[in-house]
Amino acid sequence: MRVLVVGNGGREHAICWKINQSILVEKLFCIPGNAGIQEIAECVDFSIDDIQAITGFAKDNAIDLTIIGPEIPLVLGLADSLKKEGLKVFGPDKEAAKFEGSKAYSKDFMVKYNIPTAQYGVFTNTDNAIHALGRFDIPIVVKADGLAAGKGVLICESKVEAEEAIIEIMQKRQFGSAGDQIVIEEFLTGTEASLLCFVDGNNIIPMESARDYKKAYDGDKGLNTGGMGCFSPNPIYTDRLKAYIDNHIISNIRTGLKEENIDFRGVLFIGLMIENDQAKVLEFNVRFGDPETQVILPRLESDLVEIMMKVVEGKLQESDLVWSVKEAVAVVIASGGYPNNYEKGKIINGLDKIDDDIMLFHAGTILKDGKVVTNGGRVMAVACIEENVEKARNKIYNNIGNIIFDNMQYRTDIAKLSDD
Numbered sequence: 001m002r003v004l005v006v007g008n009g010g011r012e013h014a015i016c017w018k019i020n021q022s023i024l025v026e027k028l029f030c031i032p033g034n035a036g037i038q039e040i041a042e043c044v045d046f047s048i049d050d051i052q053a054i055t056g057f058a059k060d061n062a063i064d065l066t067i068i069g070p071e072i073p074l075v076l077g078l079a080d081s082l083k084k085e086g087l088k089v090f091g092p093d094k095e096a097a098k099f100e101g102s103k104a105y106s107k108d109f110m111v112k113y114n115i116p117t118a119q120y121g122v123f124t125n126t127d128n129a130i131h132a133l134g135r136f137d138i139p140i141v142v143k144a145d146g147l148a149a150g151k152g153v154l155i156c157e158s159k160v161e162a163e164e165a166i167i168e169i170m171q172k173r174q175f176g177s178a179g180d181q182i183v184i185e186e187f188l189t190g191t192e193a194s195l196l197c198f199v200d201g202n203n204i205i206p207m208e209s210a211r212d213y214k215k216a217y218d219g220d221k222g223l224n225t226g227g228m229g230c231f232s233p234n235p236i237y238t239d240r241l242k243a244y245i246d247n248h249i250i251s252n253i254r255t256g257l258k259e260e261n262i263d264f265r266g267v268l269f270i271g272l273m274i275e276n277d278q279a280k281v282l283e284f285n286v287r288f289g290d291p292e293t294q295v296i297l298p299r300l301e302s303d304l305v306e307i308m309m310k311v312v313e314g315k316l317q318e319s320d321l322v323w324s325v326k327e328a329v330a331v332v333i334a335s336g337g338y339p340n341n342y343e344k345g346k347i348i349n350g351l352d353k354i355d356d357d358i359m360l361f362h363a364g365t366i367l368k369d370g371k372v373v374t375n376g377g378r379v380m381a382v383a384c385i386e387e388n389v390e391k392a393r394n395k396i397y398n399n400i401g402n403i404i405f406d407n408m409q410y411r412t413d414i415a416k417l418s419d420d
């Protein structure tokens, strides 16, 4: 098979790494890829939002399966465009991608199908939104409806702050048209967890659990980031919680998809808030998570391409997925200053000094004059799969110091369970 992956993050490197192990694959392409992906796939330099160019490439190169990593091309309808050309694609079409493209759409779906979630209101008018604040206790959560690169959610500690957030999003249009509508939401307490599921149009099959670390610094200090580390499995997933999620969330999503005639094929990412072995849905995303993918795929023993083809054909069964009992950890190395301003173009040294049982999943890297240099906020994830989380994390932290570039930063407490 000739396979194409779209995206350039650590998630896409992990997907390419796993696909590259499949005996079904004879040629792997990636658009646009990064310095790490370049070692295992032929990278082609189109922008991920250039639907026409990507579709043209897939057609001209007789691609048998395209896997769409990031949300932007999914929401823009890359899957629809590829399917129109008779091409196979892993990832939902534009209609189904609304689960990530519109928070209001997702919330309405959850309520309609009895999926537990926070109380909320949807507003298209600033005055109405401000007026409605009286109905909510503080803190109040204000969310831009559309895609805002993970920055469109504001947790407000007072009504004045919430009013400012509404004006910022709806009138000053901080996130552009993503703020045409907003969702105002009740604040939920508990522990967050994400559950990634393969969805084949009918079956919704959860992958192994993972826990990510969103804050920039040790001890969960600093700003929110795209994710600074992750490990799998997540000990919060007790059997009772699993049963609750199956009975109240997964089965209701399945009913909703059927009733609404939504043909979802790809990965549904369910963001959860957990308390007392019960869960409420915070949000849906319509693709693999980053960095969850970097710890989940190393634990998948089945052939990923075979699984993805079954998803595309609507023939996925629970039994198709075989998971390793081993545990995995990933620690993200970022550019100094991230998630605020940071410099690019720093030469990365020491990549050849890493032990063989360590996996390096590149994110913001690029090859320049034969050298790997930084090209983004999150630069790469250092990952390992071992008998248990403890062993994996020790191996990672024994190796990570060999990687050196100016101003690098990483958390030293990823998967450190004893302090929890």
Ligand SMILES: Nc1ncnc2c1ncn2[C@@H]1O[C@H](COP(=O)(O)OP(=O)(O)OP(=O)(O)O)[C@@H](O)[C@H]1O
Pocket (backbone or CB within 6 Å): 118, 141, 143, 149, 150, 151, 152, 153, 185, 186, 187, 188, 189, 192, 271, 282, 283, 285
């Ligand atoms: N109702 C809520 N109560 C408490 N915290 C919340 C609530 N809604 C969102 N959050 C916090 O804000 C974060 C981002 O919210 P959400 O997942 O809806 O936005 P997002 O920008 O789409 O995120 P992502 O980039 O992960 O897709 C959540 O991970 C959670 O920490």
Ligand SMILES: [Mg+2]
Pocket (backbone or CB within 6 Å): 100, 283, 284, 285
């Ligand atoms: Mg989201």
